[in-house]
Amino acid sequence: METIAVIGGGPAGYVAAITAAQQGKEVILMDQTALGGTCLNKGCMPTKTLLETAEVLEKIQHAEEFGVSISSAEAVINWDKVQQRKNSIKNQLVSGIQYLMKKNQVTVIHGKARFVTANTLRVDENSGSERFIDFDSCIIAAGSEPAELPFAPFDGEWVFHSGQAMELKAIPQTLLIVGGGVIGCEFASIYSRFGTKVTMIEMADQLLPGEDRDIAAVLEDRLRRDGVEVHTSASLKMLEAHTKTAIYEADGQRIEMKPDKVMVSVGRIPRVTGLGLDDIGIVTEKGGIQVNEYMRTNLPHIFAAGDVTGGILLAHVAFHEGTVAALNACGTRKQVNYKAVPRCIYTSPEIASVGLTQRQAQEQYGDVKTGEFSFGANGKALILNEPFGKVKVVIDPEYNEVLGISIVGPRATELIGQGTLMLHGELTVDALEDFIAAHPTLSEAISEAIASTIGQAVHA
Structure with a gap:
């Protein structure tokens, strides 16, 4: 054998x-x-x-x-x-x-x-x-x-990584998060709601650099409302464990702070x-x-x-x-399939996407079509008391094929399964025109966003 x-x-x-x-x-x-x-x-x-x-x-x-x-x-x-x-x-x-x-x-x-x-x-x-x-x-x-910062290795006490962030002995009063990617945003969402004063710094000009800009903007707005101090286009200059001092540059200013804890989330x-x-x-x-x-x-x-x-x-x-x-x-000949990989971010609100963002689609296809539908007009979102966020759909201009779906709002990580199937099956808008979504459900927002790409949304 x-x-x-x-x-x-x-x-x-x-x-x-x-x-x-x-x-x-x-x-x-x-x-x-x-x-x-x-x-x-x-x-x-x-x-x-x-x-x-x-x-x-x-x-x-x-x-x-x-x-x-x-x-x-x-x-x-x-x-x-x-x-x-x-x-x-x-x-x-x-x-x-x-x-x-x-x-x-x-x-x-x-x-x-x-x-x-x-x-x-x-x-x-x-x-x-x-x-x-x-x-x-x-x-x-x-x-x-x-990944560690060369000038500030993890010590597990003051400077720690995401794995250690779940093993803290107590909820910190203040927390500096270095990195505004998926992991950094999730922990900002956790600890800010636990009562921690969270400060985030991200080198890129938006949180979640790989996601659609206006989708990421919804999350940034919510984090700010939850008390998170967000700095994009910012850079960390120093972490001094002995004095527990952090220095970073943001908005043209050099800022010094003394956080209780520092979580570094700059990749793996x-x-x-x-x-x-x-x-x-x-x-x-x-x-x-x-x-x-x-x-x-x-x-x-x-x-x-x-x-x-x-x-x-x-x-x-x-x-x-x-x-x-x-x-x-074992002797089979099978290839990997990266055509429709969902990306899920479990913040509040949740973010989930599959396929291309609008910017990526424009780079490949030129003048693409987009459609959106706000959860503020969705009955189930109102019932859940979560009427914020939206669904955004990107389709190609020639065949109306669905190229990407981005969702920010309630249960986004569950809803993205529908979008993943659409991209996996290379479905077009006309193939989805007669699709019946159950009412009242959050998934109606996907159908409305798709319909809006061809100007046929009813509730938008």
Whole structure:
């Protein structure tokens, strides 16, 4: 029986291991830490748990608007219970992956793997022992790690990364967030609603530089209303841990502050060091492992998937890449599909998009058509007391094909599934003209936005 070795137990790794095992292969998975990787243990799942707590707190604070009077004392955050709930959910999900490993007869070794030859791994087990694994094929899914500032490394106390931001002993009174990307915005949304005075600085001229400008502007406006001090086109100049002093430049001014905590969120880098890639000649590119459309490296029997490739650093992309890598390692010929990758940002309001932004579409197609619909005109959004944000649709000028959908507003990360299907199926506006959306639902806003691209929206 062929043996497939998998390095890493995150979204790409554990999905690859299960897929290969289902194809009848002997699979050995190696990881130094708990299964589930950054997403489950220090990223997606814990972050969203804290965001849900913030949502509950916000609902309670606005209960009077729903006709619910709360006569007891003001709602407060019990940080210890918040952490307990977060850890409980995380542990339950880790246990679920452990069960799947046993169910699919995947051998799991906890330790650090390194290539000795192109067909042998040495594993330094966490228990202190050492073993060698011979394999026929290998899938590298070692993940990524937060990028540090060269002049202010993480100390886990004053300067910390997003994983450490969920393990704080107490809610800080003041917080400086360096970086206005997805992670920075999510934590600004969390801690500002927990009562922290948050300051954000972002080098680009808008938050969420990869998203549609007017969609990002809605979030920036909401963050400001929640008390977040936002500085775009700003640059950090100094972080001095001894005096707990930060200096940054914004709006032509040099500003000094002394925040209780500093979270640095300036990107993530593929985790390639210590794997022995150079020893066996694996080619890397821009910091990540170079792969083709089959997730194959320059060595035909070695594949890589997920963040370690330096591609799209999203868990659901890692799931897909891990599946593709495993199937090809088992002899199938399957390509990755990046045509319709949803991008989800779990702030308040949520943002989700798929396909091209308006600017990107204009660069490729010229004078594109756009359509919008505001949640302020959507009945379900009014019922939820979340009548802010909008849906924006971009279509190509020749065939009316849907090129991109961006949503900012309630349940955006759930609604984007419809848009993902549209792009995956290369649907056109005329193919969607007779689509019937349930009423009252938030998804009606998508139908209205699509109709507005050809001037047929009724409620706009």
